[in-house]
Amino acid sequence: MELRRRNPGAQFQWYEVDGRDAREWLLPDLKAMTQGHCAFCDTFPLEDRTLESIEHFKPKADQRFEAHAYDWTNLYFCCGLCQSEKGVSWDDDLLRPDHENYRFDAYFQFDYTNGAMTPSSLATEQAINQAKATIKAYGLDIQERRRMRQLELRKWQKSSDRDIDEWAYRDYLQNDAGDNSVS
Template identity: 40%
Template sequence: MRKMIRVEQPRCLALRGSEWTERYNTARRLNPAATFRWYSRACYADIRTALQATTQHHCAFCDGFIGSEGRETIEHFCPKSRFPEQAFAWENLFPCCDVCQSKKLETYHELLIKPDEEDYQFENYFICNYGSGELQPAPDASEFHRLKAEKTIEVYGLNLPVRKKARIRELKKFRAVGETMHIDEFPYRYYLAP
């Protein structure tokens, strides 16, 4: 996870988010099985564009490329099924690959790390094992930060075998091209950065 600097929410969400939240909550009160939907395709496209601009088209959680390494989705950090009042809240929406989203599903835990937290810094929570490709809680982190790192790794599946192999592969590519490519052109930037 890299630090994500959140940009201003799209105008359509600022104007209609409260209305859509009330609409969704009303539908759920009338029918608890009511499903979530984006009420405007154009606004949904604007939200996706704004979110992806904040991460240079990387997943906010695994940092893999969205669209080529995983299908593009919008993650509701606090799941909309459990927190319907946050279904259209800008600060609850993240660009996400379908692997992370499929692993997390409707899980929520207060220990999960949000990559846009003001004080979030990768090295305060995680270290990279360059031999195995694994992310691990930083050994010198506080107990609380280690617990947050462990829970985030678990819930988003950040150490799935395919991800560990992909990190090692990308590190080899990154070392081979040296400084001829910008780090944003690679997935797993936290793993590649010195």
């Protein structure tokens, strides 16, 4: 914030603590909180370490939120695709993945014929707006996501490994309830 007051174009930089930047200190704990899954799309594993990132839910580049750059509740373990889709956009309706009482079904539903993710037809009007904003911001229904969800489901159906935390898109796999209709 001080840097920006001196130079409005100043870019965000993590503090350095004991020779490592704060990002390196924070990332392992944020990662553990989601079992290594992206907090937004649930992809797993984020194999290439350069794809492991910390998402500032309220964007640090937005002057309204610059005081939240180090706010623990504003930081999430996040994949590169979600990061690049969201960029520095902000919408007051965005849904926090660790929102208290969060239930996937209260906001979203899947179409198992094509992997699509849409607001739940049973959701309240407010929840529909939140689901729409979240799907749009993180690109959760772009073609690539649909394809990746379907690929993971096919692998899951053929595998005997039922340790769900070792799989991507856990809501997609678990909501399928053994339905083998995806070809």
